[in-house]
Every structure is written in C-alpha cells, then in structure tokens.
Amino acid sequence: MRVLIAGAGRLGTQIARVLSAAHHEVTLVEHDAGRLAEIADVLPVGLVSGDACEAGVLERAGVRNRDLVVAVTGRDEDNLVISLLAKRRFGVARVAARVNDAENAWLFDGRWGVDVAVPAATPLISLIEEATGATDTVALLRLSKAGVEVVETAITERSRAAGHSLGEIALPPGTIVATVVRDGRPTVPGPDVRLLPGDELLLVSHEATEREIRAAFQ
Template sequence: MNVLIAGAGRLGTRVAQVLAASGNGVTLVDVDEARVDAQRGQFEARLVVGDGSEAAVQERAGAAHADLVVAATGRDEDNLVISLLAKRRFAVPRVVARVNENENSWLFEQSWGVDSAVPAAAPIVSLIEEATGAADTVALLRLSSAGLGIIETAITAGSKAVGQPLGAVELPEGTLVATIVRNGDPTAPTPQTVPRPGDELLLVSHSAGEEEIHEAFQ
C-alpha cells in the first residue's frame, strides 16, 4: 500500500513508523524542514518538505499513486484542504483526517473528501485502525522475527494505574512498558514512573492482548 502522510508531528510520525514497519510504502510531508530532517534515518520513508494543502506538493509527493492519504496536521483547515485535494484532484481511494477541534467535526465528511475522521481525543491506535481499515487494533506492529507486538493504552482520570508507580502494576508475563508519551514527549519510563491522566503508554509483549492490558491499567 502506498501511503502519503501530511504532518510530521508526533501523530504523523507515529503513523508513518507503524505503516512503514508493516511493509507499506510511506511518504511523509511537512512544511517544517526541521521536522522533516529530524525523521531522516529513523524509519523507511520518503520525506518531502512542503505544504500538503498545496496541489503541487501533493503531486510531488506522489498523491496520484497513493492508496491512502492521512491528514495529520495540527490545523483542521489544513487537514480539510489536504483531504479535499487528495480525493477530488488525485482520486485517492481512502482519506483519513484527524479532527483537532471538536466544533469542527461536522465538516469532516465526504463533501470535504474525508472517508474517516478521527477525533483528537482518540488514541493514536484509532487513527491506525481507520487508516488501514483493520479490525484488529491490538497489535499495531508485529515484529515477526521476535514474535513481539506493540500495544497502546491511554491513561484516564479513572484508570486504576493513576497514582501508583509502573513497577507496582501487574503486567502479563513477557510484557513491558517501552515508552510513555506525556504532553507530546516520548520518554523511556522507569519502575518508579507514575502514570498521569493523559499519558499514552506503548507496551511490548510476546502474547498479551488488549483485554489483558486494559485489565492491568484500567
């Protein structure tokens, strides 16, 4: 599958990493050259500097041959224009857009070229699901050589893991917390790290599923 992702922020790069690692041809576009440069060598993808809401940039990025476009910028107006161009100008079969402001959600429909809209409050895994059309959102990425899967869970105010260190959370056998994303910044946690509402955790596991991870943290 050929994928064009507009927006090299945390969301766009995470989606690009997962889809590239799954063997898809990924092109990542961002108007910020520094953001684009920061991704060089991080994963297998074609990197393009430019405004994805411009037809010339989408054409240069290969929109005419894309099976999927993901509009993942931090501006709803840009995501709408990106979606409309991809669908109407380049006839992209599937267009997924992130909705940053809830009051704009009514605009994210097929009249603007959007096949699937994902609210900003939804975890990143939801955008992966919408982008790929996959029914199974548990394993974002299968590392076949090691038999590992990456699972994401979001911490809310009602999560039982809030207020206790990660070392006290009873995880399924063969499972560890690889990354904690807090306020947009990913860090490697320690057993003393205490989850907070709004945190997103990425776990690596040999065999655990969504229900087991949910039971551990929620």
C-alpha cells in the same frame, strides 16, 4: 499498503511508526524542516518537506500512488484542503482526516473528500483501525503476517513503572520499547530513561501478549 501522512506532529509520527512497523510503505509530509530533521534518524519512513496543502508537494510525495492519505495537521482548514486535493484531484481511494475543533466536524464528509473523520480525542488505535479499514486490530495493530504486535501503554501516577528507569523493568521476551512520547515529542529511549506520569510508550513484540506487556508497566 502505501500511505501518505500529512503532519509530523505527535499523532502523525505515531501513526507513521506503527504503520512502518507493519511493513507498510509510509511517506510523511511536514512543512517544518526542523521537525523533519528531529525525526529523520528515528523514523524509518520517507520524509518530504513542504506544505501538504499544495498539490505540487503532494505530487512530489507520491500521492498518485497512495492507497491511503491521512491528514493530521493541527489545523482543520489544512486537513480539509489536503483531503479534497487527495480525493478529487489525485483520486486516492481512502482519505482520513483529523478534526481538531469539534465545531468543524460537520465539514468533514464526502464533500471535502473525507472518508473517515477522526475527532481529536479519538485514541490512536481507533484512528488506525478506521483509517486503514482494519478489522483485526489488537492494541494498536496486530502484525499477523510478520508475527509482531505493536502495543501502546500510558504511564500514570498509579503505574508500577512510574519513577523507574526502562533498564529496571523486566520486559517480556521478544519485546522492545520502540519509543517514549513525552510532552508530545517521541524519542528513542535508552535503558537510563526514567518513566514519568504522562509518558506514552509504543512497544513491539513478536512473542508476548498485550496483557503481559501491560503487566510489566501497570
């Protein structure tokens, strides 16, 4: 599947990471060049600098050949404009948009080109399921064809992994930690990274089950 994601914030980068791990073709559009520079070496997706509210930027990002557009900027007005352009001008088959302010939810429908409206509080797993139309998602996304699973887990004060470094945690065979999201910023973790309450982890495994992976941290 060919996906264009507008917005390289925490949610946009997480979606891009998961879908690219599933071997989907992903392009991420972001107006903040500094933000793109931060993730250029850690996110294996196409990156386009520019305002996704501009038709020319979307076209430069290849929107005409995309199966799915996901608008997840922090501004509802921007997400609506992006959705409308994607659907009405470029004929994208499926458009998903994030609703940041619940009071604006009534706007996110077919009139603005939105097929799937996703409230800000919706878990990442649900957003990806709804946006992609997947029906076999386990944890975040089961990569059945590749034999790989991507699992999200959050560190709380009660987690056994809280306060421990990644190198101290016995991961199930065939499992790696793809990223640690702290204070909204994803990083590629090393063994010395100490896990703190509030951290969110994305793990990739081709052998372990979701239960086994969660047991290592919770």
